[in-house]
Amino acid sequence: MSDDHTRVQEFFAARAAGWERRFPDDGPAYEAAVAELGLRPGDRVLDAGCGTGRALPPLRAAVGPSGVVIGADLTPEMLHEAVGKGRDRDGVLLLTDVTALPLRSGSLDAVFAAGLIAHLPRPAENLRELARVVRRGGVLALFHPVGRAALAARQGRRITPDDLRAEPSLRPLLAGSGWRMTSYVDRDDRFLSLAVRTP
DSSP: OOHHHHHHHHHHHHHGGGHHHHSTTOHHHHHHHHHTTOOOTTOEEEEETOTTTTTHHHHHHHHOTTSEEEEEESOHHHHHHHHHTTGGGTSEEEEOOTTSOSSOTTOEEEEEEESOGGGOSSHHHHHHHHHHTEEEEEEEEEEESSOHHHHHHHTTOOOOTTOTTSHHHHHHHHHTTTEEEEEEEEETTEEEEEEEEOO
8 A cells, every 4th residue: 555545544544433523514515516416317326535425325315226326435444434324325335445446447427526636646547547437428526515715724724726626737637537527616615526538
């Protein structure tokens, strides 16, 4: 495991038990973001870096009982919290690295990724891996329940010009990784970029 992955695991392992108490009002933002994926009954969707699984119930509601919902995370403690909240009833939980997924190419209709991009060790390569498992025309949602400025303020830092989530950085990053950005929203109350899998 790389140092990047070890740091990510250590960071989230230490915070898993109280994670949702820190952000108790994020549920509606997750539901609204999932709604914008345009999922249909029977679709197959991955929550990449699912953490405690907050997106799994709305994802299951969107794809219905005939759909497939997978939650993948690198941190066992986060998945333990997801199980404790009963979210394993909404999807299959995988302890795995989303930068090397144990999934067939083109096997999914969509990927939902909340807060993931900041933790990817090699963003272009890692976004290509997400593209690999999604069919042509499938959708990627890069989401955070607060926008870049609000998140930076919460973390006591400033937004820098090289921020991966800034539209001038993110659009070409996605384009070079098998995705075409179709929408971009960065407000205090939400960050959501949608992209479509290109040929």
